Amino acid sequence: MRKFHPLAEKAKSQGKKIHHLNIGQPDLPTPETFYDAVKAFNESTLAYAASPGMPVLLDAIQSYYAKLGVTLDTNDILVTTGGSEALLFTCLSILDPYTEVIIPEPYYPNYTTFVHAAGGVIRALHTSPEEGYHYADRKRIEKLITKNTRAIMITNPGNPTGVVLSKDEMRMIADIAKENDLFLICDEVYREYCYDDQYGIPCMGKFDDIDDNLVIIDSVSKRFSSCGARVGCIITKNKELQQALLKFCQSRLSVATLDQIGAAALYTVDESYYAASKAEYRLRRDTVVEGLRKIPGVLVEKPMGAFYVMARLPVDNTDTFQKWLLEEFDDNGETVMFAPGAPFYETPGSGKNEVRIAYVRQQDELVRAIELLGKGIARYRTEKMGEE
Numbered sequence: 472m473r474k475f476h477p478l479a480e481k482a483k484s485q486g487k488k489i490h491h492l493n494i495g496q497p498d499l500p501t502p503e504t505f506y507d508a509v510k511a512f513n514e515s516t517l518a519y520a521a522s523p524g525m526p527v528l529l530d531a532i533q534s535y536y537a538k539l540g541v542t543l544d545t546n547d548i549l550v551t552t553g554g555s556e557a558l559l560f561t562c563l564s565i566l567d568p569y570t571e572v573i574i575p576e577p578y579y580p581n582y583t584t585f586v587h588a589a590g591g592v593i594r595a596l597h598t599s600p601e602e603g604y605h606y607a608d609r610k611r612i613e614k615l616i617t618k619n620t621r622a623i624m625i626t627n628p629g630n631p632t633g634v635v636l637s638k639d640e641m642r643m644i645a646d647i648a649k650e651n652d653l654f655l656i657c658d659e660v661y662r663e664y665c666y667d668d669q670y671g672i673p674c675m676g677k678f679d680d681i682d683d684n685l686v687i688i689d690s691v692s693k694r695f696s697s698c699g700a701r702v703g704c705i706i707t708k709n710k711e712l713q714q715a716l717l718k719f720c721q722s723r724l725s726v727a728t729l730d731q732i733g734a735a736a737l738y739t740v741d742e743s744y745y746a747a748s749k750a751e752y753r754l755r756r757d758t759v760v761e762g763l764r765k766i767p768g769v770l771v772e773k774p775m776g777a778f779y780v781m782a783r784l785p786v787d788n789t790d791t792f793q794k795w796l797l798e799e800f801d802d803n804g805e806t807v808m809f810a811p812g813a814p815f816y817e818t819p820g821s822g823k824n825e826v827r828i829a830y831v832r833q834q835d836e837l838v839r840a841i842e843l844l845g846k847g848i849a850r851y852r853t854e855k856m857g858e859e
């Protein structure tokens with residue numbers, strides 16, 4: 472995704488306005504509680520925090536999970552530098568070279584980095600836009616299990632697809648992990664953003680019979696629009712895994728003290744905060760999907776969660792199309808950026824007509840950005856694909 476950065480900078484320097492639908496950085500304001508807590512800090516020395524996390528934050532996370540109906544001991548929680556470090560430490564602790572992890576594709580591209588850093592191999596469960604990227608199929612998952620499989624890794628709700636698992640689907644995947652003695656790494660950083668009441672606030676931790684299998688990846692980044700806080704956590708009740716993870720936590724000493732203090736305060740927000748953020752993203756999702764459906768040839772299913780839409784565009788290659796949008800296209804001096812689909816896939820050749828759109832922009836900007844996308848597609852097809 473980053474390779475377009477220099478092209479975007481060049482377009483900007485030539486006076487083009489770029490509408491960014493390519494970044495997964497929430498734009499809603501961070502709750503004031505974060506800044507208030509940091510401002511109130513008055514220790515004379517800014518010391519290391521405890522390696523597993525500061526008690527104030529561990530208690531806050533424990534209470535948050537209790538409200539979800541998940542009972543945790545504070546020892547079940549290890550605070551990390553974002554969900555990113557949680558994923559890295561989990562992969563390093565679970566995987567040995569050449570062991571395998573099953574991941575439905577398209578998936579969050581950094582998973583590749585974390586799995587490969589641990590020497591692991593990704594066995595992708597391929598899904599397509601025609602099937603709305605739904606992956607919860609017992610036979611298809613089981614078919615990928617080999618003697619080298621260590622884990623199934625899922626994102627629920629999904630980035631980039633917005634797919635949310637039903638309660639039955641969650642149970643089925645939990646059963647597969649249990650029956651095959653696999654770790655189930657469940658990245659739930661978008662948990663609060665599910666746009667249909669049937670899903671509630673999904674959490675695999677609600678199943679109390681998979682304690683030895685389950686690893687939950689969590690973060691304040693998306694929940695509280697606080698990506699810069701760099702605070703996440705790993706949750707597992709598997710004691711052996713806790714020990715391995717703790718070694719990584721100890722070797723990196725601690726997560727930033729002030730960020731943890733601020734993050735603990737985030738968990739004191741009023742319940743209405745969650746409802747308001749969700750309502751805002753739901754409206755934006757509807758705006759984007761409605762706009763995309765008006766563009767001839769676009770294939771899109773309404774996503775049920777997170778803040779992304781994955782869609783197939785009627786162009787030959789979204790990478791080339793994005794480059795063209797930056798270098799050759801504008802409408803009244805404006806153009807648009809999205810994330811081309813291919814990097815979200817492990818399977819070579821997949822996703823080349825697809826894009827991920829992040830709807831972390833105000834409504835009116837989203838309307839304009841999708842309009843630009845539609846105009847861009849029409850012109851690209853005429854100029855570059857020889858359409859009439």
Ligand SMILES: Cc1ncc(COP(=O)(O)O)c(C=O)c1O
Nearest residue numbers: 553554555579626630690692703
């Ligand atoms: C699915 C998923 N997991 C984890 C992360 C990592 O987030 P952070 O390190 O900010 O917690 C992201 C960030 O975009 C994500 O989309």
